[in-house]
Amino acid sequence: MQTLKMKTELLDEFLHGLKGWGELWAPVERGPSVFALEAIEDVSAVRPDALRTILPPKKLLLKPHFAMLEKRADQTETRDPGENSCGRAVLFGIHACDIHALQIMDMLYLTDFADTYYAENRKNLIIVGYGCEPDEKCFCKSMGTSTVDSGFDLFLTPLNGVFLVAVGSSRGDDIVRSMPHLFEESGPEETRAYLRRLKHREEAFQIDLDVTDLPYVLELKKDDPIWQELGKKCLCCGSCSMVCPTCSCFNISDRFSLDGTATRERSWDACLYRDYAMVAGGHNFRADRADRVKNRYYHKQEAFVREFGMPSCVGCGRCIESCPTKINVVEVFKQVRGTI
Numbered sequence: 367m368q369t370l371k372m373k374t375e376l377l378d379e380f381l382h383g384l385k386g387w388g389e390l391w392a393p394v395e396r397g398p399s400v401f402a403l404e405a406i407e408d409v410s411a412v413r414p415d416a417l418r419t420i421l422p423p424k425k426l427l428l429k430p431h432f433a434m435l436e437k438r439a440d441q442t443e444t445r446d447p448g449e450n451s452c453g454r455a456v457l458f459g460i461h462a463c464d465i466h467a468l469q470i471m472d473m474l475y476l477t478d479f480a481d482t483y484y485a486e487n488r489k490n491l492i493i494v495g496y497g498c499e500p501d502e503k504c505f506c507k508s509m510g511t512s513t514v515d516s517g518f519d520l521f522l523t524p525l526n527g528v529f530l531v532a533v534g535s536s537r538g539d540d541i542v543r544s545m546p547h548l549f550e551e552s553g554p555e556e557t558r559a560y561l562r563r564l565k566h567r568e569e570a571f572q573i574d575l576d577v578t579d580l581p582y583v584l585e586l587k588k589d590d591p592i593w594q595e596l597g598k599k600c601l602c603c604g605s606c607s608m609v610c611p612t613c614s615c616f617n618i619s620d621r622f623s624l625d626g627t628a629t630r631e632r633s634w635d636a637c638l639y640r641d642y643a644m645v646a647g648g649h650n651f652r653a654d655r656a657d658r659v660k661n662r663y664y665h666k667q668e669a670f671v672r673e674f675g676m677p678s679c680v681g682c683g684r685c686i687e688s689c690p691t692k693i694n695v696v697e698v699f700k701q702v703r704g705t706i
């Protein structure tokens with residue numbers, strides 16, 4: 367992997383240059399310390415120092431709600447109105463954990479039966495990652511996702527006065543070559559600064575999740591009273607699923623309007639919602655809240671590991687931040703292990 371450096375004061379010019387490669391998306395501050403990924407007009411609004419955005423990058427690849435097919439009364443053909451298509455886009459400022467999350471989404475949506483809606487946007491997405499500092503809700507270090515060496519086109523790590531720029535793909539190389547005046551060779555000084563930063567960052571994590579043998583521990587603990595206790599506390603509001611970069615449940619429904627238009631729609635869904643496991647005839651496989659919240663934890667840390675060899679949690683901390691009843695995934699697993 368080629369590594370270059372870019373002076374910090376050249377960031378705005380770099381962002382302007384990225385706009386030539388597609389619609390630029392980046393974190394912006396929407397309230398005090400509240401960040402959202404948005405399409406960028408004015409590059410001065412970009413906040414590369416944002417920690418986690420409310421919604422993760424999945425919102426670009428599969429919109430929360432879109433029409434898959436539409437048939438109007440005056441047309442014979444059913445057509446895809448293209449509502450999910452994001453065209454060529456550049457996603458700037460996402461962190462190592464979210465890049466890992468995209469790779470997990472790729473496993474889900476691009477292996478065996480490729481999801482054409484996801485695949486089209488994914489192919490058009492340029493990823494420019496950015497090095498972050500953890501807060502008290504980050505546990506990506508425990509999940510092995512605190513650093514990343516693939517899955518991006520470029521990755522910027524802020525050091526003193528410069529960015530270390532890792533070139534992760536031939537497209538990243540093309541981007542660099544399109545603005546060669548911004549980049550210089552990096553040297554031993556930057557390498558030393560990078561290693562110092564890495565050490566400091568590793569020491570900055572405040573929480574950790576012990577994932578040793580976790581799938582088997584969960585199997586042993588499947589009847590533990592903790593799941594019933596959690597069911598009493600969890601509102602099954604679905605916030606944790608919506609903000610999770612790897613949660614991927616969706617629903618499909620048909621709508622008919624009075625003007626004769628028929629639309630097949632796809633929307634984000636959550637296994638935490640009561641109707642999610644309802645089947646024809648009215649039976650619900652997970653009618654109890656305890657069963658639903660337990661299912662989410664088991665899917666991420668047990669079933670996904672058995673299927674793909676890794677958990678589908680990247681430790682981004684969004685579910686901890688968004689839960690209205692303060693359920694904390696790290697504390698839940700500590701309780702499961704009996705360590706708190």
Ligand code: SF4
Nearest residue numbers: 600601603604606689
């Ligand atoms: S955000 Fe909290 S209360 Fe809402 S479904 Fe998730 S765990 Fe339950």
Ligand code: SF4
Nearest residue numbers: 610679680682683685
């Ligand atoms: S389960 Fe929570 S911490 Fe893990 S990836 Fe999803 S939102 Fe992030």
